[in-house]
Amino acid sequence: MITIKDASLSYKRNNPVIDRIDLDIQPGCIYGLLGKNGEGKTTLLNVLSGQLFLNEGTCHVFGEDPAKRNAGLLQKLFLLPEEINMPDVTAMQYIRMYAPFYPTFSHDILKACFESFEVDFSARLKKMSQGQRKKIAITLALAVHTPLLLMDEPTNGLDIPSKDVFRKLLASFTNEEQTVIISTHQVRDLESLIDAVLILDNKKIILNSRLNEISRKLFFRLTNPEEDVLYRNQTPFGLMGVGENTDGEETPVSLELLFNAATLHPQEIKRIFNR
Numbered sequence: 001m002i003t004i005k006d007a008s009l010s011y012k013r014n015n016p017v018i019d020r021i022d023l024d025i026q027p028g029c030i031y032g033l034l035g036k037n038g039e040g041k042t043t044l045l046n047v048l049s050g051q052l053f054l055n056e057g058t059c060h061v062f063g064e065d066p067a068k069r070n071a072g073l074l075q076k077l078f079l080l081p082e083e084i085n086m087p088d089v090t091a092m093q094y095i096r097m098y099a100p101f102y103p104t105f106s107h108d109i110l111k112a113c114f115e116s117f118e119v120d121f122s123a124r125l126k127k128m129s130q131g132q133r134k135k136i137a138i139t140l141a142l143a144v145h146t147p148l149l150l151m152d153e154p155t156n157g158l159d160i161p162s163k164d165v166f167r168k169l170l171a172s173f174t175n176e177e178q179t180v181i182i183s184t185h186q187v188r189d190l191e192s193l194i195d196a197v198l199i200l201d202n203k204k205i206i207l208n209s210r211l212n213e214i215s216r217k218l219f220f221r222l223t224n225p226e227e228d229v230l231y232r233n234q235t236p237f238g239l240m241g242v243g244e245n246t247d248g249e250e251t252p253v254s255l256e257l258l259f260n261a262a263t264l265h266p267q268e269i270k271r272i273f274n275r
């Protein structure tokens with residue numbers, strides 16, 4: 001449903017942010033998009049939503065080039081940006097400004113989000129805190145219920161209980177017909193929510209894999225110092241490590257260990273995932 005081929009984008013001449021990347025995104029999955037600061041996550045989400053244009057290569061979303069900004073395609077996708085400039089209207093007026101554009105808009109989801117986030121939808125956005133405004137923005141993103149939902153750091157600014165509410169709402173109100181891509185540094189907020197991981201590093205996609213494939217190919221557990229691992233980290237419980245899973249071990253994926261292993265050893269990760 002998303003196919004990117006040989007794609008490059010530069011803000012400055014001869015300095016691409018993404019460089020000849022290929023990417024296939026399957027429908028019906030929640031993807032976690034990970035990458036260090038400045039690696040191009042926001043840029044990629046903007047390309048997918050038709051707000052930035054590639055210098056080279058092609059991008060197709062539901063078979064169309066988002067750069068053409070056809071209304072039919074724009075109705076099928078929604079980008080929740082990290083920072084949003086909101087007008088001086090009430091939360092409900094804000095939602096009503098956008099709702100008519102999206103044929104998939106769901107009043108049931110809207111009601112559930114307002115109730116769960118406990119926000120006053122008659123309050124003016126300009127008088128809300130940053131976190132309260134974020135809840136309104138997330139509410140709109142979930143309620144439009146588009147087949148493709150792109151979220152840039154959605155949990156930034158949310159308090160701890162609201163992060164939990166966000167996870168529950170996302171899990172309840174997305175279905176197999178929707179694809180969600182969530183860019184974040186808060187990997188703990190994504191654990192138990194995502195089905196697949198994308199890692200952007202050094203201008204390339206160095207991993208695009210479902211969690212079940214990741215746990216088939218890698219182990220994540222306490223290790224002894226002599227063991228051959230890709231990356232390990234001292235924790236209060238001992239040395240947690242990630243390594244190639246050659247014995248059919250079944251261990252839960254740690255996104256933090258995975259990210260460190262992949263960015264430190266991209267070639268090894270490529271070898272393991274291509275075998």
Ligand SMILES: Nc1ncnc2c1ncn2[C@@H]1O[C@H](COP(=O)(O)OP(=O)(O)OP(=O)(O)O)[C@@H](O)[C@H]1O
Nearest residue numbers: 011012017035036037038039040041042043044185
């Ligand atoms: N409008 C712009 N003009 C010039 N350079 C830009 C512009 N927007 C982003 N960049 C540069 O492109 C690179 C990628 O930025 P981007 O915001 O996509 O990264 P990111 O992975 O989302 O970062 P972060 O995790 O810090 O939010 C950075 O080096 C950034 O400085």
